[in-house]
Amino acid sequence: MALNKDSKIIIGKSDVADLPTFNLENVKVKIDSGAYTSTIHCSVITETENGLEVVFLDNSEGGFTGEKMIFKDYKQRKVRSSNGKLEVRFSVKGSILLFEKKYFTEFTLSKRNLMRYPILLGRKLLSNHFLIDTTKTNLSYKQKIKKT
Numbered sequence: 001m002a003l004n005k006d007s008k009i010i011i012g013k014s015d016v017a018d019l020p021t022f023n024l025e026n027v028k029v030k031i032d033s034g035a036y037t038s039t040i041h042c043s044v045i046t047e048t049e050n051g052l053e054v055v056f057l058d059n060s061e062g063g064f065t066g067e068k069m070i071f072k073d074y075k076q077r078k079v080r081s082s083n084g085k086l087e088v089r090f091s092v093k094g095s096i097l098l099f100e101k102k103y104f105t106e107f108t109l110s111k112r113n114l115m116r117y118p119i120l121l122g123r124k125l126l127s128n129h130f131l132i133d134t135t136k137t138n139l140s141y142k143q144k145i146k147k148t
Helices: 140-148
Strands: 008-011 014-019 025-029 039-046 051-057 068-071 075-080 088-097 101-110 119-121 130-132
Touching: 008 014, 014 140, 025 075, 051 088
Parallel strands: 008 130, 025 119, 039 101
Antiparallel strands: 014 025, 014 088, 039 051, 039 119, 051 068, 075 088, 088 101
């Protein structure tokens, strides 16, 4: 793991990560310093009397399980999408494993099926922990597979 002088971890422009809270493993993530919050693709997002029903990813993505999860603790927040439109999205808190360390952050839920990466990691997660080197990819994943 490469560190800079401020003890921040160097992360590349994309990686592959596990999200234990959501029972997801080896999912492609894009590092997005232009986004404030992190976002995860969901094929199902339904608010019911039992809570927020979510199916993360879809069957075209690595890591897809098809498992329906119900969240009692969730919020709605306004998010400006990449095309400049203001959207209201649901958000949940969860964990992501990067460089063998667990980080907790908020994920907004969105249909990203037309995008190359099902997960974007935004500044809220990145700011205090990472520096981005856009010439690198999969640094956390490479470290993970070396250990196995």
